[in-house]
Amino acid sequence: MIAKSMIDLIGNTPLLELKLKKSLWKVYLKLEKFNPGQSMKDRMALNMICKAEQEGKLKPGGTIIESSSGNTATGLAFLSAIKGYHFIAVVDHHASIDKIKIIKAYGGDIVMVGSDKKADEVAVVERENKALELSKKIPNSFVLRQHENIDNRGAYVDSLAKELINELGEINELYGAIGTGGSICGTALGLKKYGSKAKINAIEPKGSIIFGGQGGPYFQSGTGNPPDAEIPPIIDYSLIDKNFYATDKEAFNTCRFLAKSLGILIGGSAGGVIYKALEDIYKKKNVGVAVILTCDGGEKYLDKIFDDDWMKSNNLIDEKIENKLSKWLEV
Numbered sequence: 001m002i003a004k005s006m007i008d009l010i011g012n013t014p015l016l017e018l019k020l021k022k023s024l025w026k027v028y029l030k031l032e033k034f035n036p037g038q039s040m041k042d043r044m045a046l047n048m049i050c051k052a053e054q055e056g057k058l059k060p061g062g063t064i065i066e067s068s069s070g071n072t073a074t075g076l077a078f079l080s081a082i083k084g085y086h087f088i089a090v091v092d093h094h095a096s097i098d099k100i101k102i103i104k105a106y107g108g109d110i111v112m113v114g115s116d117k118k119a120d121e122v123a124v125v126e127r128e129n130k131a132l133e134l135s136k137k138i139p140n141s142f143v144l145r146q147h148e149n150i151d152n153r154g155a156y157v158d159s160l161a162k163e164l165i166n167e168l169g170e171i172n173e174l175y176g177a178i179g180t181g182g183s184i185c186g187t188a189l190g191l192k193k194y195g196s197k198a199k200i201n202a203i204e205p206k207g208s209i210i211f212g213g214q215g216g217p218y219f220q221s222g223t224g225n226p227p228d229a230e231i232p233p234i235i236d237y238s239l240i241d242k243n244f245y246a247t248d249k250e251a252f253n254t255c256r257f258l259a260k261s262l263g264i265l266i267g268g269s270a271g272g273v274i275y276k277a278l279e280d281i282y283k284k285k286n287v288g289v290a291v292i293l294t295c296d297g298g299e300k301y302l303d304k305i306f307d308d309d310w311m312k313s314n315n316l317i318d319e320k321i322e323n324k325l326s327k328w329l330e331v
């Protein structure tokens, strides 16, 4: 296919098999970093914009405003460039410098909030309040509100889920990160729609409170829900079979191991999902097919996860994680 626009290149991302030692499970990574904005959030950015246009909420030449940790904003920024909208991303210090530079490269503007927060605290509430405040001041502007926008979740039904069914047929376990819940709940809805009986596993950072765990700070970017933020209403708990908590150490040491041993450069939330998925699969006595959704690439986190000094100064290096991974994975 010859694409007519970058929009045509959203979706149909590659699957990569992870070879496991002493396990009959087939495990596949869905590599969402191969979307044009380098994350799965391109899918929902496109769907939210198209639906807002159809409903007349977004008018030609208008301004899109969104609170984002960076990936949704990147998708919205490049789509705004193509569609002629002005885009403002409201971000906090958790957004990596590289993500901010990418948004600016597409012509987006950045509004930074939460400067009084500590390095491992997220400022979701401040971000959302700022986005609403801006929309009141800027004429012909619209806040997409990914946390409560049903078109975030709906984006994955006929794209990601359908792709997985077409590519793999039967799937027994699906593992993915949960933040707004759009990707895991939308993919779950799609798998059900297309007749799959896959069990759905949601992974959040330790410290995130989506499944009621003890709240606390965490460094994993984009995923989870911090203790002071309202649980996104688009999360449908009835779609999730099991939930897990990934520590920053589990997430980041997995990313580093996969980069160095298999040449797979993925972001922090994906590292956490892969580690918890492998831990879970190794407890299973049966045989099956598992898909692990990896939200984005490691290129956006070179100054943190892949920076030895940053990892050491935050006491995040843990050789036990790498030892476990080398027992589980064929490298």
Ligand SMILES: Cc1ncc(COP(=O)(O)O)c(C=O)c1O
Binding pocket: 041, 069, 071, 072, 177, 178, 179, 180, 181, 182, 183, 184, 221, 222, 223, 224, 267, 269, 270, 295, 296
């Ligand atoms: C890196 C990363 N991982 C995971 C998620 C969570 O995805 P969702 O909001 O679809 O639950 C996000 C969302 O922004 C993200 O940016």
